[in-house]
Amino acid sequence: KAGVTQTPRYLIKTRGQQVTLSCSPISGHRSVSWYQQTPGQGLQFLFEYFSETQRNKGNFPGRFSGRQFSNSRSEMNVSTLELGDSALYLCASSPPPGHQFSTDTQYFGPGTRLTVL
């Protein structure tokens, strides 16, 4: 079974621009979570989507948004980019209730490395 895929893997933008990152979960997984990883703050939770609805949200400004499609694929968008948004953005998917891993284990993708100049 293919793992979580994220596109693009690398991205360079300039301040003020906006960016959209994409995540395809493991087949059959319906929950998708997004995390930001920076050297200073570590891994921080952004938001989580399930059945096209945002179910949980971390402490990030409104410039960070996301959505999920009916096929469980998800996108996150960052508007008006700032230098501090340079980070590794990670997507993770979780199996549905009733799966053998009923404790909602998250499986991570390789991430998108965003550099803001």
Added chain:
Amino acid sequence: DAKTTQPPSMDCAEGRAANLPCNHSTISGNEYVYWYRQIHSQGPQYIIHGLKNNETNEMASLIITEDRKSSTLILPHATLRDTAVYYCIVRVANYGQNFVFGPGTRLSVLP
């Protein structure tokens, strides 16, 4: 904030067992212990999780103390490819509940 305490770094000789400790003295009865690792610039990789019984899979063993206030991840025969940051996370098994990652333990496997 992360609910776990881990040593910032550890070394292990190749071929020997790596024992990574984690303290979670405030763990609640319905919280699981999860372990992930992250090899440089890659996404975190799930290793193992448990509630109160010891667990073993093809990657590692998880030993949880009887009072559940601490645990140890054991890599039985460490290889150079096991060099990574290892994260211990406690989390309620609620769907939609995010994982809170601390700084983890940087394990260096030495030849």
